Amino acid sequence: MEFDALLLSRIQFAAVISFHIIFPAFTIGLASWLVVLEARWLATRDETWKRLYRFWLKIFAVSFGLGVVSGVVMSYQFGTNWAPFSLFAGEVIGPLMSYEVITAFFLEASFLGIMLFGWERVGDRAHFVATILVAVGTLISAFWILSANSWMHTPAGFEIVDGKAVPTDWWAIVFNPSFPYRFAHMVAATFLSTSFAVAGMAAVALRRRSDDTGARRSLAMALGLAAVLAPLQVFIGDLHGLNTAEHQPAKLAAMEGHWRNEGEHGVPLLLFAWPDEAIEGNRAEIGIPHLGSLIITHSWTGTFPALTEFPADERPPVAVVFWTFRVMVGLGLLMIVVAFWAQWRRWRGRLFEDGLFLRLLPWMIPSGFVALLAGWFTTEIGRQPWVVYGLFRTADGATALARHQVLTSIGGFAVVYSIIFGAGLYYVGRMVLRGIVLPEGGTAVEPGGLQQAKRPLSTIGETLDGDDSAGGG
Amino acid sequence: MFEHFTDATGLALWLPLASAGVIGFSVALYVLMDGFDLGVGILFPGAAKPEWRDAMMVSVAPVWDGNETWLVLGGAGLFALFPVAYATLLPAFYLPLTAMLLALILRGVAFEFRFKTEVHKPFWSASFHVGSVVATFTQGLVLGAFVEGKAIEVGAGHWAWLSPFSVFVGLALLAGYGLLGATWIVKKTEGEMQAWARDVAGRLVAVVAVALVIVSVWMPVMAPEIAARWFAWPNVAMLAPVPIVAGILCVAIFVSLRRGGESLPFYGSFALFLTGYAGLAVSLFPALVPGRYDIWQAASGPSSLSFALVGLGALIPMILGYTLYNYYVFRGKVRLEDVDGYH
Numbered sequence: 001m002e003f004d005a006l007l008l009s010r011i012q013f014a015a016v017i018s019f020h021i022i023f024p025a026f027t028i029g030l031a032s033w034l035v036v037l038e039a040r041w042l043a044t045r046d047e048t049w050k051r052l053y054r055f056w057l058k059i060f061a062v063s064f065g066l067g068v069v070s071g072v073v074m075s076y077q078f079g080t081n082w083a084p085f086s087l088f089a090g091e092v093i094g095p096l097m098s099y100e101v102i103t104a105f106f107l108e109a110s111f112l113g114i115m116l117f118g119w120e121r122v123g124d125r126a127h128f129v130a131t132i133l134v135a136v137g138t139l140i141s142a143f144w145i146l147s148a149n150s151w152m153h154t155p156a157g158f159e160i161v162d163g164k165a166v167p168t169d170w171w172a173i174v175f176n177p178s179f180p181y182r183f184a185h186m187v188a189a190t191f192l193s194t195s196f197a198v199a200g201m202a203a204v205a206l207r208r209r210s211d212d213t214g215a216r217r218s219l220a221m222a223l224g225l226a227a228v229l230a231p232l233q234v235f236i237g238d239l240h241g242l243n244t245a246e247h248q249p250a251k252l253a254a255m256e257g258h259w260r261n262e263g264e265h266g267v268p269l270l271l272f273a274w275p276d277e278a279i280e281g282n283r284a285e286i287g288i289p290h291l292g293s294l295i296i297t298h299s300w301t302g303t304f305p306a307l308t309e310f311p312a313d314e315r316p317p318v319a320v321v322f323w324t325f326r327v328m329v330g331l332g333l334l335m336i337v338v339a340f341w342a343q344w345r346r347w348r349g350r351l352f353e354d355g356l357f358l359r360l361l362p363w364m365i366p367s368g369f370v371a372l373l374a375g376w377f378t379t380e381i382g383r384q385p386w387v388v389y390g391l392f393r394t395a396d397g398a399t400a401l402a403r404h405q406v407l408t409s410i411g412g413f414a415v416v417y418s419i420i421f422g423a424g425l426y427y428v429g430r431m432v433l434r435g436i437v438l439p440e441g442g443t444a445v446e447p448g449g450l451q452q453a454k455r456p457l458s459t460i461g462e463t464l465d466g467d468d469s470a471g472g473g
Numbered sequence: 474m475f476e477h478f479t480d481a482t483g484l485a486l487w488l489p490l491a492s493a494g495v496i497g498f499s500v501a502l503y504v505l506m507d508g509f510d511l512g513v514g515i516l517f518p519g520a521a522k523p524e525w526r527d528a529m530m531v532s533v534a535p536v537w538d539g540n541e542t543w544l545v546l547g548g549a550g551l552f553a554l555f556p557v558a559y560a561t562l563l564p565a566f567y568l569p570l571t572a573m574l575l576a577l578i579l580r581g582v583a584f585e586f587r588f589k590t591e592v593h594k595p596f597w598s599a600s601f602h603v604g605s606v607v608a609t610f611t612q613g614l615v616l617g618a619f620v621e622g623k624a625i626e627v628g629a630g631h632w633a634w635l636s637p638f639s640v641f642v643g644l645a646l647l648a649g650y651g652l653l654g655a656t657w658i659v660k661k662t663e664g665e666m667q668a669w670a671r672d673v674a675g676r677l678v679a680v681v682a683v684a685l686v687i688v689s690v691w692m693p694v695m696a697p698e699i700a701a702r703w704f705a706w707p708n709v710a711m712l713a714p715v716p717i718v719a720g721i722l723c724v725a726i727f728v729s730l731r732r733g734g735e736s737l738p739f740y741g742s743f744a745l746f747l748t749g750y751a752g753l754a755v756s757l758f759p760a761l762v763p764g765r766y767d768i769w770q771a772a773s774g775p776s777s778l779s780f781a782l783v784g785l786g787a788l789i790p791m792i793l794g795y796t797l798y799n800y801y802v803f804r805g806k807v808r809l810e811d812v813d814g815y816h
Contacts, residue, residue: 008718028536034665061585062585062586065582065584065585066582066585067580068538068541068581069577069578069581069582070578071545072541072544072545072548072574072577072581073574073578073579075545075548075549075552076548076563076570077572078552079548079551079552079559079560079562079563079564079566080563080564080570081564082573083559083561083563083564084554084560086552086559087557087560090552090553090556090559090560090773090779091553091556091773091774091776091777092547093552094553094554094559094773094777094781095551095553095784096554096778097552097779098546098549098553098554098781098784098785099781099784100549100554101545101546101549101786102546102784102785102788102789103788105542105546106539106542106546106547106792106795106796107792107795109538109539109541110539110792110795110796111541111795111799111801112538113534113536113538113539113799113802113803114535114799114802116534116535117534117535117803118535118802118803121802121803122802155557161774165773166774166776167777167780168776170776170780184502214634236799237567306738310756347644349707365694390665399560399564399567401564401567404629404631405567405568408568409567409568410569411573412571412572412575413575414581416575416578417725420577420578420579422580422581422668423582423593427585427586427589427590430589439527454677460688464589465590465592465593
């Protein structure tokens with residue numbers, strides 16, 4: 001494998017988009033979570049809801065900020081590193097991305113200011129509207145970007161003129177065949193990831209102070225949602241898989257490690273295997289006979305196209321697709337187990353009792369994000385060697401840059417993203433360790449803070465420095 | 474009226490023109506709006522007291538994100554409406570654009586992180602300042618190299634964007650954004666801090682005036698084709714008011730700063746930028762990638778243009794509406810308690 005500009009550009013794109021997607025995923029979930037919290041506060045006027053809102057708002061703001069700055073990068077990546085691809089697909093992808101900016105980004109950016117800083121200025125009702133608009137904005141953004149991405153998997157509504165894709169039917173482009181499934185799967189994934197992140201952080205806080213009422217409410221609500229969404233996601237994922245079987249059979253064959261069809265034996269479901277492209281088969285295969293047929297074709301001996309039925313240069317890298325898919329599914333199943341366990345404990349009235357369960361939850365914080373990234377790796381690497389499936393190869397899409405240029409930019413992104421990711425984790429961690437909503441006003445944000453405007457300005461708010469004690473401020 | 478420039482008629486004439494208008498509008502709004510919040514970052518270390526720095530940050534905290542979104546629209550809009558220009562210009566400026574993006578990241582996160590810490594505050598202050606300076610300088614560098622045109626010739630070297638002219642424009646833009654930032658601070662603060670910003674703005678308007686003169690002489694000397702355009706009829710008539718208006722604006726800003734004007738210096742600086750921008754647009758029109766593609770050659774087909782323009786035409790007025798609302802909510806002198814209630 002030669003580290004030429006093409007490979008370096010691919011590494012860079014994979015890195016910057018993987019880094020980026022974590023934050024929108026978290027903010028999509030948190031924005032809706034904040035709508036629920038503010039609605040509860042407006043309905044009940046129970047101060048705990050407002051303080052809960054304020055707490056998660058700060059986490060939301062950190063995540064949103066990281067998403068914004070890493071997102072600006074994305075709107076330039078296609079041009080800087082993927083100029084031939086931009087020429088080929090720009091007339092289709094470009095307008096979709098423009099719609100994302102004008103229907104979502106401006107909405108989010110403008111009302112975020114009011115959400116964060118404007119409560120006292122605009123009053124409760126307008127503030128609630130701002131929260132809703134930001135939440136809607138995050139979903140609109142997901143709509144457009146997943147439409148654009150799905151078009152690259154299942155292109156529709158275009159014709160090829162002079163070597164580029166020219167749109168003929170925008171409805172068919174926006175609602176291309178894989179879009180509804182991918183959109184549903186992704187939105188469910190963002191809510192699920194957020195549920196486990198919220199529950200895990202709440203568990204950290206709860207284990208430090210068992211009287212943290214904010215942590216209790218957060219944990220119960222988040223895992224309640226997860227108990228519904230985690231099984232639902234299996235159903236949506238199955239539909240998405242069937243859609244892949246129909247439109248991208250080579251990807252599906254790689255996901256299943258399915259090299260060749262063997263007649264009436266059907267296709268097994270492989271639990272473990274080491275796919276090896278050199279021998280066009282799997283090493284150390286452990287599978288459940290016929291289950292693959294049953295899941296994909298809903299029949300005992302049904303078959304679907306196998307890898308060897310595609311020319312070698314139209315197959316995706318098999319092992320990485322096979323394994324990232326299993327990581328995603330495995331984590332999804334784990335989430336179901338944990339969410340159901342939580343409901344059982346809740347039924348027994350032991351949800352907040354310290355023990356194995358509360359010790360496990362913090363480890364689940366990254367579970368949704370890891371599953372989400374693994375799923376994206378499956379679908380994007382599974383589309384290879386194409387950047388636009390069946391039409392345009394990734395190898396033809398990269399700008400003819402010099403190696404030193406791409407190495408420089410990769411180095412820059414690595415350093416800067418490490419700093420901001422590290423800082424984000426650190427400050428969010430500090431906030432959680434201080435407690436979410438403690439009794440007698442022990443949170444970092446005093447609702448009465450507005451009366452303290454005369455104090456020295458350099459101590460705006462309270463900082464997160466120092467040896468934190470469980471009690472916080 | 475465009476028969477000098479193209480044979481296109483009807484929709485083939487007007488859709489690309491309208492598209493260029495949208496891109497031009499986005500870039501102009503970006504320069505004005507992110508210009509003043511980048512300027513605030515450029516001036517950051519000049520503030521004598523820590524409270525001033527907090528006030529500067531708070532004054533732009535609710536709006537910087539929306540301001541920067543115009544840059545995203547510029548990028549995405551170019552991708553949609555002029556993919557050829559997008560695919561030509563961005564690789565030509567690979568390193569300065571990458572540096573700009575990294576700098577925008579470092580200054581953007583400072584808004585979140587700086588108020589969360591005393592211990593690391595100097596680091597995030599530095600990241601806000603250095604990020605603002607580098608982002609501004611690289612934007613000027615790219616603008617200068619774009620006008621100069623060497624970096625976008627076929628077969629241009631990887632470093633062709635680096636020239637005395639592009640470096641000069643980079644430095645000039647630091648003064649320009651600095652002026653926008655300083656007059657913004659005048660508008661948003663009072664007392665001793667406002668006096669400081671007034672003083673800085675007064676100096677910067679002089680620097681900007683000198684820089685404008687130098688660029689205006691340098692450009693036609695450097696590029697005979699620009700000289701030919703400027704001094705040919707009817708362009709000379711269209712361009713003649715530009716230096717006059719710019720001169721009047723510089724004087725007006727300066728005088729208003731002296732006489733205690735609070736908003737006029739800021740809006741005057743806006744107008745000064747727009748004047749320079751208009752002059753540049755007239756000099757380059759109808760080229761989109763100077764020397765290679767004009768607006769009509771670089772435009773997407775009618776299906777993409779009309780689909781995108783329907784949305785842009787309908788939504789940009791709405792965006793402007795709620796952007797104005799956002800500024801209206803945070804109108805008046807900066808209130809530090811806004812951020813106090815949040816962090």
